[in-house]
Amino acid sequence: MCLGDDPTCAAFAEHRMRYRRDMEPERRAFLKSSFVATGGAAALAAGGLSLVTPALAQASRAKSVERCRHYHLPATAETVHWGYFSRSLKPQVEIESGDFVTIETLTHHANDDAERMVAGDPGAESVFLWTKGTKGVARRGAGPEDAKLGPGGGLGVHICTGPVAIRGAEPGDVLEVRILDVAPRPSANPKFKGSTFGSNAAAWWGYHYKDLLTGDKPREVITIYEVDASGGRDWAKAVYSFRWPGVTDPDGVLHPTIDYPGIPVDHTKTTRTYDVLKGIRVPIRPHFGVMGVAPAEAEMVNSIPPSYTGGNIDNWRIGKGATLYYPVAVAGALFSAGDPHASQGDSELCGTAIECSLTGTFQFVLHKKADLAGTALESLDFPMIETREDWVLSGFSYPNYLKDLGPDAQSAIFAKSSLDLAMQDAFRKMRQFLMHAKGLTEDEAISLMSVAVDFGVTQVVDGNWGVHAIVKKAIFAERTA
């Protein structure tokens, strides 16, 4: 029977409504127990292995509501903002610290194969709707309304669901976001029951694009991958690939390259190669490429470059079990998530991951500025990642490019990035973390960084390139700080 999760059911809409109505208390109970089971309570109480001291946990909890609520934020044309963050967006939901939100996210590459990733899925259909003169979501990007390529100009590409406003959040506070669960969004097309699909676009913004060895140069190639929606297989496989054919959108604009997000690909004009990556299993690492709060510096901010408020960090470690700590920059924090990935390698070399719609369940805990004094979260000015085993610090070419690069920041950032700059930032952030959060001297921090911290390439394709620094929590097991 359809439980509101089978879009092929004739009574889907009614079942879905019933599911939504029933879900809140049910899911709430489930999540409360799973929260305890997954160590959430322990994290709130622990000292050494968490950034949240017992005193801070108590202070933050006192400001949470007595009983947590659980919300469901679907992805529809009404609940997403496409290609930008903004301090002025109207919240989709307003929650209290401690509340849970299940957030549906859609990949902006779903229209690369609408049959597999859009058809039959009311949420996706409402977002991707595009006929002559009608778009489910007209603005795509932070650019002008009258941009030649379409409203927003494609200056920013990610479909972001939200924002979620956290009541009482103010600049200077820290928002803790726990990723409690991540699940692939099954194909709604009965032909593909049990599968989820993703798209990998080797695109013009990829690292490889101007450095091709063979064939026509340059070229954009899209590879469609299949992921097991049931969770039974921990790997993805390629289904087929095709060359971006140059596509005329329903409003008559020709897109010779992938220069605007969500263009419906007409597969009567593509040539599919099914003999692709045969026998190759790609380990899945489901995560959100984009998660973040709204920056304060500008009204409309391109979703592509990551920054101090998070956004498009594109680190595959931001998956189930991870916790993010963000500096709150605007009232309500305004958290959004998007750019879901089934898997990505460190570097996201060709410009995209396996871009694949996912649904996440998050818990939000607000830490007020007044309670942060003397804790590791005091003066946090970048998005801090915690996984089960590691602290992961995100270095960027420009830590706060909107401030660092002045009025032209949003275009300048795409010309100025380098791994060398990102490495410098990662070094400085890790040193600061070891000194400030772990109480080491500078000399201790520098020695430890050389013998026990791993620096890696996060991405080289998002304007503001990234290098991360990873330190294992177990290193500090005997330490009180």
Place this chain on the structure above:
Amino acid sequence: MCLGDDPTCAAFAEHRMRYRRDMEPERRAFLKSSFVATGGAAALAAGGLSLVTPALAQASRAKSVERCRHYHLPATAETVHWGYFSRSLKPQVEIESGDFVTIETLTHHANDDAERMVAGDPGAESVFLWTKGTKGVARRGAGPEDAKLGPGGGLGVHICTGPVAIRGAEPGDVLEVRILDVAPRPSANPKFKGSTFGSNAAAWWGYHYKDLLTGDKPREVITIYEVDASGGRDWAKAVYSFRWPGVTDPDGVLHPTIDYPGIPVDHTKTTRTYDVLKGIRVPIRPHFGVMGVAPAEAEMVNSIPPSYTGGNIDNWRIGKGATLYYPVAVAGALFSAGDPHASQGDSELCGTAIECSLTGTFQFVLHKKADLAGTALESLDFPMIETREDWVLSGFSYPNYLKDLGPDAQSAIFAKSSLDLAMQDAFRKMRQFLMHAKGLTEDEAISLMSVAVDFGVTQVVDGNWGVHAIVKKAIFAERTA
């Protein structure tokens, strides 16, 4: 009873000789069985998960001697070359393909605390011997004999044991080196029985050096770490640290910074801080910072920048169980090992790892150029790393800097490195590997690199900076190529 491994035994010299005499057949038998047990034979026979095809394995084996020999190459003043590779070095041992060699390696930082790392150890004492007018090893580096700082000028710092010549090796061949075992070299000082020590120098060539926050700037700080020599603990801990005091060497040359290797530190002039990195456990990752064959391009080659023949790659994955594949550049290959590390993080940020003497057991298999056609090893022009689970490709700022940078290469390389260049090289090498060794098209390779290959920072301190690319072998489990 001393089995020739306890330098505190009164009859150590005699026991050691007996041990050496007995060891060859014993160890040979042991290694033959452990070779089978560790999958060596399987690797020789397997196809898809090895770079060595069954046909190549058979061809290479046919050229090996019927019965493998096992040699022991101690580290003494006579068996090491300090700070350089050279195509003209006289081999310390000449072996056949298939033979085993146990190689002792000494850290060039042992004199940072001679009491713990040199005293009582005849091999180390012979190498580090330095009194007015007498040095166990006079030349240290590839510089001139009459350099102001001392012979060799410190242009190259690593104590390399070898070279090992492989009979019949010629330019164009590939040398496979399997690391069968790695063990720490116990302190020979009875005061420190059961422990091994290492030194971490936060030195002038470190990434942090010109970017310090606190205290006197600049400064060099040495931290002495302790490692459990018995193998019972998988972590190291800091013992004490001291500021490099400026040291006058036995020949009267003042070294205000660590500008020449092996300078004996006079600890009556240092101030030790014992309260250092308290409660911090550094996971150990024993490996060889330097392993490589002699380059063809120059007579004397500084040991610091890594290159196409290997050398100072400084990747902690080059430890027990790893296999390296080197392009042979000169007759006999001339393999040497040194720069032993107890642990290092990706980046080796402060300039050194936990520099700690180790002994390795290696097997050498020569693959002749004529047998390489059509295999993954054909035209190999960089050092390829294989671990149990991964293929690891080493990108450098300049893949063959001796050739790429012309006559001044050995000084120019220290001014020209960047992570961005090293990333480009790692990308190109991984693409080539996936296309050539795994039979993918360029489009397949690029998609796979984006969704399943991890790029990381190897080191930012060795002149020729490194970025590595890692791909899991399991990805290809179902593939025949």
